[in-house]
Amino acid sequence: MLPAETAGHEQNGNEEKVEFADRSSPLSDSRLSISLQASLLQIVGYRGLVAEVEKLRREPYDSENLDHEDMLMRLWKELRPDCPLTGRISKQWCEIGFQGCDPKTDFRGMGLLGLHNLL
Secondary structure (H helix, E strand, O other): OEEEEEEEEEEOOOOEEEEOOOOOOHHHHHHHHHHHHHHHHHOOOOOHHHHHHHHHHHOOOOOOOHHHHHHHHHHHHHOOOOOOOOOOOOOOHHHOOOOOOOOOHHOOOOOOHHHHHHO
């Protein structure tokens, strides 16, 4: 526990004690500094993560982008390794929960974030 100073005052005849951190202690200053640095690094990290997630959410699925298509095919292979996909646009997508024959339409609201979450 850090050294403390005590301040007192009367309230309804009872003495109330209030403790303050001893500001003259170098130990308390270094602990505060370390704690503040760690907290600020966490905040910066969270902001970076939020920015990355938002970037993925805003990026629409593009069937002309080979990376996007590869991720979609990887999803199929992960969920249905025993059943080859008959075509990029197929009723088979409905078997794993997509709304229609072309799964790209299901990523409109969440963009690539939706596909990344499924993988």
